[in-house]
Amino acid sequence: MNLFGMTGRPGTTSRPSTTGRPGTTNPLGTGLPVLLIALALLLPGRGAAAPGPPDSSDAPPGVLERPAAPGPESASQDSLRLDVDVNGSVRFNVLFRSYGSDNEPLFPGAPNVESSADHVLGDGGFTFDTFRIGARGSYGRLLFDAEYALYPESLGGTFLHHGWVGYKFSDIRQIQVGVSQVPFGIQPYASSSWFFNNTYYLGLEDDYDAGIKAIFRPGNWDLQGAYYMNAEQTDFFSGSTAQRYSYDVVPTTSAAYISARGVSEAHQLNAKVTYTAAHGALGSTTVGVSAQRGQLLNENTGATDWHAAYAVHLRGRYAGLDVKLEFAQRSMNPPGVDDDRFVVMGAYGLPNRVASDVDVYSSSLAYHVPVDVGPVSEIKPYYDFSLVTKDVEAWNSNASHVVGVLTSAGPLFVYADLIVSKGHPFNQPFDATFPSVLAAQTDNTWRTAFNVNLGVYF
Numbered sequence: 086m087n088l089f090g091m092t093g094r095p096g097t098t099s100r101p102s103t104t105g106r107p108g109t110t111n112p113l114g115t116g117l118p119v120l121l122i123a124l125a126l127l128l129p130g131r132g133a134a135a136p137g138p139p140d141s142s143d144a145p146p147g148v149l150e151r152p153a154a155p156g157p158e159s160a161s162q163d164s165l166r167l168d169v170d171v172n173g174s175v176r177f178n179v180l181f182r183s184y185g186s187d188n189e190p191l192f193p194g195a196p197n198v199e200s201s202a203d204h205v206l207g208d209g210g211f212t213f214d215t216f217r218i219g220a221r222g223s224y225g226r227l228l229f230d231a232e233y234a235l236y237p238e239s240l241g242g243t244f245l246h247h248g249w250v251g252y253k254f255s256d257i258r259q260i261q262v263g264v265s266q267v268p269f270g271i272q273p274y275a276s277s278s279w280f281f282n283n284t285y286y287l288g289l290e291d292d293y294d295a296g297i298k299a300i301f302r303p304g305n306w307d308l309q310g311a312y313y314m315n316a317e318q319t320d321f322f323s324g325s326t327a328q329r330y331s332y333d334v335v336p337t338t339s340a341a342y343i344s345a346r347g348v349s350e351a352h353q354l355n356a357k358v359t360y361t362a363a364h365g366a367l368g369s370t371t372v373g374v375s376a377q378r379g380q381l382l383n384e385n386t387g388a389t390d391w392h393a394a395y396a397v398h399l400r401g402r403y404a405g406l407d408v409k410l411e412f413a414q415r416s417m418n419p420p421g422v423d424d425d426r427f428v429v430m431g432a433y434g435l436p437n438r439v440a441s442d443v444d445v446y447s448s449s450l451a452y453h454v455p456v457d458v459g460p461v462s463e464i465k466p467y468y469d470f471s472l473v474t475k476d477v478e479a480w481n482s483n484a485s486h487v488v489g490v491l492t493s494a495g496p497l498f499v500y501a502d503l504i505v506s507k508g509h510p511f512n513q514p515f516d517a518t519f520p521s522v523l524a525a526q527t528d529n530t531w532r533t534a535f536n537v538n539l540g541v542y543f
Contacts, residue, residue, distance in 0.1 A: 169222035173232075174542040176214035182512075182534035183207040189517040192342045199514050213237060214538060217246065226253045228261075234330065241328040241434035244318060247293050259300040264317040267292040268309035268357035269375045270447075271398045275411050277451045278487040279500035279538045282471035284447045286510050286523060287439060288332040288430060289394060289413055293317045294353065305362065311355040313379070325349060327431025334392075334417070335431045336384050343436050343520045346383075346429050348419045350392070353379030359398075368403040381419050381428075388420035407467075409449040417441040426477055427524040437510060438524035442476035460494040467491070473508075473523070481526040483508035500538040507531050 183203045190197045219232030231248035249263030266272065275290045276282040284290035296313035318329035327335045336349040359373030378393040394415035401408040419428050419441065427438040451467035467490070473483040485506035492499045506512045508526040513519055518528035 165225045167222065167224045169220055171218075171220050172543060173216070173218040174540050175216045176538060176540035177211065178214045179209060179211050179537040179539070180206055180534065181209045181536075182532075184514045184532055191516055191519060197516065199516055202515075214540075219246070223253075227251070228253055228259070236433065239434070241432070244329055246330045247317075249298075257302045261298045261300070262296075264293050264295050265298045265311070267294050267313065267353075267377070268298065268311055268355050269377055269394070270357075270396045270413065271373075271400050271409050271411055275398070275409055275447045275449065276469045276471070276487075277407070277409075277449045277465070277467035277491070278469045278489050278504075279502045279536060280469070280485070280487050280504050280509070280511055282447045282449070282469055283473050283483050283485060283509065283523075284411065284413065284445055284471060286332055286437075287415065287443065287445060287473065288334075289396070289415065289445060290447075292331045292333075294333075294350070295319065296353075298355075305360055307357075307359045307361070307373075309355070309357045311353075313353040313355070314351065316350045319349075326434070327436040328434045329432050332430050332432045334381065334419075334428050335436055338429070338431065338436045340431075340434070340436055343429060343438070346419065346422050347385040348422065348428065349382050349384055351380045351382045351389075353377060364403070368401065368406075370402075371400045373398050375413075381417060383419075383421040386421045390418040390420040392417040405453040405455075407449070407451040407453065409447070411445075411447040413445040413447070415443050415445070427521075430523075435510075437519070438521045440473075440475040440477065440480060440524045444474045446470075446472040446474075460497070461492060462495070463491075463493040465491040465493070475524075477525075480524060481508065481529040483523060483526055485509045485512070496542050498540050498542060500536075500540075502538075503533070503535050505531060505533050 183206065184199060185203060215234055215236050217232055217234040219230070221228075221230040223229070228251040229249070230251075232246040233243065234246045235243045245264060247264045247266065249261040249265045251259055251261040253259050269292065270284065270290060273291065274281070275284050282290065294313035295315055295317050296311060298309065298311035301308045316325070316329070316333035317331065318333075319325050325335060326337050326339055334348055334350050335345075336347045337345045355375070355377045357373060357375040359371050361369050361371040363369050375396045375398070376394070378391060381390050381392050383389070392415070394413060396411055396413035398411040399408070400410075417428050419425050426441055428441055429436050430439045431437060448471070449467060449469045451465050454464045454466070456462065456464055467488075469485070469487040469489075471483075471485050475482065483506075485504060487502055487504045487506075489500060489502035492501075504512050507529055508522050509532075510519075510522055512532050512534050513522050513528070514532075521527060
């Protein structure tokens with residue numbers, strides 16, 4: 086299996102058993118989501134213009150795609166004209182790495198692919214990354230935004246990245262229905278690198294789910310609330326697998342190296358509040374809190390239990406300096422399973438075991454250097470660090486350091502990243518250590534890779 090040219094992806098203290106109860110009603114109810122969204126849309130605003138979309142430092146993406154900014158700000162209900170912007174990208178990777186892995190194969194009887202991969206990638210390998218196509222636009226106050234992505238078959242093939250329709254009540258109020266970015270943590274990204282921080286692989290960064298989201302932006306405040314009925318890539322009749330963009334708890338899997346557990350996400354509530362303080366010519370500081378609580382459903386038995394997470398975060402933009410700091414905690418209680426210390430999460434067709442209770446530390450420092458050399462307009466060096474600790478004392482932590490630089494030249498964006506990590510799903514051998522890379526993390530070895538991503542955006 087090829088992964089961006091890689092062969093890996095992307096005394097015990099146990100948690101008390103919480104197996105859930107068959108027939109348990111949804112603890113979130115239906116009234117609370119409706120009330121949350123109604124308040125966001127109906128509360129009186131001060132009439133101030135909404136904060137602008139993320140600046141050019143946030144586009145294009147790190148690992149995959151940058152989410153689109155909310156719809157056009159100039160539309161009025163009287164100007165019923167269809168405005169459509171077609172966009173997309175094509176990207177390639179150049180990868181250098183040599184793990185020297187002599188571990189057992191991914192599962193008994195599987196070929197040990199690490200030896201041949203090391204022979205190839207020690208001298209570097211060039212591979213197709215992704216092609217995506219999307220469209221966003223408006224019709225009066227109606228908004229829409231959708232994007233579809235094509236990846237190699239080993240990374241899940243084709244799937245929807247996001248797709249929603251919305252309504253713009255005013256410059257400070259908007260609602261989106263469909264597959265939208267979950268309002269949680271620093272957005273659009275808590276990281277700056279192509280590899281992303283570990284928050285992404287836990288489903289706490291750039292996550293997308295299916296439901297309804299309300300946005301309310303009076304003055305320097307940004308309030309977002311959402312109710313998601315289920316994860317984005319749901320198939321009710323043939324089983325939802327890990328073929329998707331963002332990481333979710335997946336009930337089934339076609340991967341031979343991991344057993345399906347039948348547990349999926351449902352009925353999730355999200356709330357996020359941030360405040361931006363302006364510092365004149367120096368820049369600005371945005372501080373915020375995020376929370377989510379939802380249901381885990383055992384599709385085999387009907388048993389349910391809860392999952393929850395919260396985060397505190399800060400983003401500072403000071404002249405050319407960009408600072409991102411975030412701390413998050415999450416707890417999951419998978420019902421009706423033999424070991425509730427982990428859940429099975431996945432994306433790109435590659436599921437992993439993920440520790441149920443984690444603390445996540447994420448940081449990113451970047452500096453924007455404007456240049457005028459031919460087509461090159463900016464160079465942005467950055468350093469990302471993330472750490473995941475777990476409640477199970479015998480399970481090893483996950484840590485990653487990424488040093489890199491983004492070069493912008495018109496439609497061309499080039500990421501050059503050096504990653505040094507232990508237990509990072511995109512920098513891990515595809516062997517027996519891979520299925521539990523975000524749980525027990527038995528390998529616990531520091532590994533190094535250098536990747537260059539070349540992308541043309543249109």
